Amino acid sequence: MRDHLAPGTCIVDAAGKYLLGDAAISREHEGIPILHDGVTLGYVIGSPAHAASVAQVLQHLAARDSENRALAAEVLHLYREIHLIEELSEQLAPLLNVEAVAHSALEQARRLITATHGSILVLEKADSPLSSAASFGETCGTDSSQFVLLTPASPLAASIIGRGIGEIVNGCGADPRVHDPSCVFHALICAPLRAGQRTVGVIMLGSSVEDASYSAADLKLLNTIALQTASAIENSLLCTEMVETARERTAYAAELQAASSVQQLLLASASRPTPGFTVDSVYLPASEVGGDFFFVSPASDGSLTAILGDVSGKGLTAAMRVAMILGALRRETSHNPADILASLNNVLIAQGQLGFTTACCVRISLDGNFTFANAGHIAPFISGREIDSPSSLPLGIEKDQSYELIYGTLRPDERLVLLSDGVPEARSESGELFGFDRLDPLSCLTANEIAHTAKLFGQEDDITVLTIVIGQH
Amino acid sequence: MKILIVDDEPHLRTLIQQTLEELEDEGVDLITATNGEEALETIRSEEPNLVFLDVMMPKKNGFDVCDTVKNELGLKNIHIVLLTAKGQEFDRHRGQEVGADMYMTKPFDPDALVAKARSVLGLPA
Numbered sequence: 001m002r003d004h005l006a007p008g009t010c011i012v013d014a015a016g017k018y019l020l021g022d023a024a025i026s027r028e029h030e031g032i033p034i035l036h037d038g039v040t041l042g043y044v045i046g047s048p049a050h051a052a053s054v055a056q057v058l059q060h061l062a063a064r065d066s067e068n069r070a071l072a073a074e075v076l077h078l079y080r081e082i083h084l085i086e087e088l089s090e091q092l093a094p095l096l097n098v099e100a101v102a103h104s105a106l107e108q109a110r111r112l113i114t115a116t117h118g119s120i121l122v123l124e125k126a127d128s129p130l131s132s133a134a135s136f137g138e139t140c141g142t143d144s145s146q147f148v149l150l151t152p153a154s155p156l157a158a159s160i161i162g163r164g165i166g167e168i169v170n171g172c173g174a175d176p177r178v179h180d181p182s183c184v185f186h187a188l189i190c191a192p193l194r195a196g197q198r199t200v201g202v203i204m205l206g207s208s209v210e211d212a213s214y215s216a217a218d219l220k221l222l223n224t225i226a227l228q229t230a231s232a233i234e235n236s237l238l239c240t241e242m243v244e245t246a247r248e249r250t251a252y253a254a255e256l257q258a259a260s261s262v263q264q265l266l267l268a269s270a271s272r273p274t275p276g277f278t279v280d281s282v283y284l285p286a287s288e289v290g291g292d293f294f295f296v297s298p299a300s301d302g303s304l305t306a307i308l309g310d311v312s313g314k315g316l317t318a319a320m321r322v323a324m325i326l327g328a329l330r331r332e333t334s335h336n337p338a339d340i341l342a343s344l345n346n347v348l349i350a351q352g353q354l355g356f357t358t359a360c361c362v363r364i365s366l367d368g369n370f371t372f373a374n375a376g377h378i379a380p381f382i383s384g385r386e387i388d389s390p391s392s393l394p395l396g397i398e399k400d401q402s403y404e405l406i407y408g409t410l411r412p413d414e415r416l417v418l419l420s421d422g423v424p425e426a427r428s429e430s431g432e433l434f435g436f437d438r439l440d441p442l443s444c445l446t447a448n449e450i451a452h453t454a455k456l457f458g459q460e461d462d463i464t465v466l467t468i469v470i471g472q473h
Numbered sequence: 474m475k476i477l478i479v480d481d482e483p484h485l486r487t488l489i490q491q492t493l494e495e496l497e498d499e500g501v502d503l504i505t506a507t508n509g510e511e512a513l514e515t516i517r518s519e520e521p522n523l524v525f526l527d528v529m530m531p532k533k534n535g536f537d538v539c540d541t542v543k544n545e546l547g548l549k550n551i552h553i554v555l556l557t558a559k560g561q562e563f564d565r566h567r568g569q570e571v572g573a574d575m576y577m578t579k580p581f582d583p584d585a586l587v588a589k590a591r592s593v594l595g596l597p598a
């Protein structure tokens with residue numbers, strides 16, 4: 001610029017202070033003003049034509065510089081925003097508690113946006129009511145209802161969550177949602193806490209300072225804070241849910257373990273001394289508690305009654321039903337298999353049990369003669385073959401059912417086998433069923449061998465096997 | 474009191490200048506250099522109190538400039554802040570070796586930049 005100034009020309013600032021050019025010329029008379037945005041930046045003094053050209057160039061340069069500065073200011077504002085987001089997310093990331101996240105976010109908001117009061121309200125689930133997670137600002141006097149605007153009852157909060165966009169309310173009296181009879185607040189600013197498609201709450205700041213007002217820049221800042229806070233709150237809620245689920249699972253596992261212990265005790269006591277017979281039983285539940293059961297009871301005439309069954313359903317419900325059945329069998333006075341099943345059927349019906357129970361009941365005398373009745377269960381096996389029995393309804397379906405008695409004889413060298421459907425329904429990794437065809441030769445083995453063969457094949461359900469041989473072996 | 478801003482990116486120089494210009498009212502001169510060699514010449518002639526020095530620059534990089542200033546010229550009283558781009562692996566060991574006082578990442582935090590300058594120059598926060 002110095003090289004392009006004609007002799008006799010100089011540039012002065014708005015106050016007349018010399019800046020550039022011919023310092024010797026008189027600065028008493030006004031030169032051509034250099035204007036930018038209506039402000040006089042200075043003057044070019046000299047011949048009017050040359051001074052006007054120089055002033056025009058300077059005005060152009062001033063405009064460009066102003067644009068550059070505005071752009072730089074915008075970039076610096078973005079830099080600040082980036083650092084705010086980073087700082088906030090670093091602060092919030094390790095916090096796994098909703099209240100701690102809300103408190104930290106509210107502190108950050110208070111640091112950046114002037115406010116006398118503030119709160120973060122959270123929706124733990126989509127259908128749960130708003131609850132206060134953090135707040136600041138003293139309540140004045142005894143009437144805390146004046147601060148209802150920042151509480152879960154706030155109509156403004158509900159409106160923000162419903163619409164899903166932030167809002168500024170300057171001059172609170174004019175907005176019907178902001179009924180503030182004591183005129184505590186002069187301005188409010190709110191932003192929804194949106195995590196993905198879900199609104200998890202709202203952040204609200206208010207000022208009780210007279211003539212206070214919030215700007216669009218404040219709302220932009222609050223939205224930025226809200227975005228970070230919403231993700232952190234969503235994570236905290238998920239974390240809380242996971243912890244609760246894990247706690248419930250642990251409690252349920254403990255209950256199952258307890259039920260399993262009780263069931264093992266009940267089944268252990270289901271085998272009483274059986275003089276004149278060798279009774280072996282194996283019970284392999286597929287999970288902690290099973291739905292299979294068996295009960296062995298000697299009669300005063302030296303005969304033996306044995307029942308093996310399977311209740312429908314799984315888990316604790318099935319285990320409770322097994323416990324109830326074992327209780328009923330203990331109270332049973334008859335040794336007739338058909339009567340025992342009929343009586344058990346009516347007990348189950350009377351209990352209003354959902355589901356059904358299959359069972360096979362056998363009474364065998366010391367001479368090897370036996371009778372059995374079957375309620376929808378696998379029939380007994382002797383010497384590698386299943387004994388034919390008529391089909392009948394399982395227990396617990398229809399009241400006053402009768403069951404046919406089947407007669408047979410067990411020789412001293414034979415083994416009578418009762419088993420549950422966990423044996424034929426064992427399934428290999430490739431999906432192949434153990435099936436009934438393999439049961440015939442398998443039933444010639446001991447209870448332990450039968451049960452463990454099925455288990456090794458691929459246990460899917462409870463496996464129970466009970467064998468009876470005449471004589472003590 | 475002088476602050477030297479060294480960056481080959483003119484926009485970055487402008488941004489740092491604009492960030493620090495509030496200090497001009499408190500008697501701080503802001504001077505700039507566009508590469509490592511120019512930075513060394515300016516440091517020799519102006520002896521600034523604080524240098525914001527970009528690491529990745531043509532001719533002479535920030536590490537080399539810092540090494541020369543601190544170790545060859547022995548100007549250990551000049552506070553040097555290295556500026557490194559975010560995501561760019563900063564060699565902390567090399568930074569320590571050449572005697573850099575601290576490093577900041579770009580995009581820098583404008584408030585942190587001003588706070589650093591005030592602290593080094595002993596100006597009120």
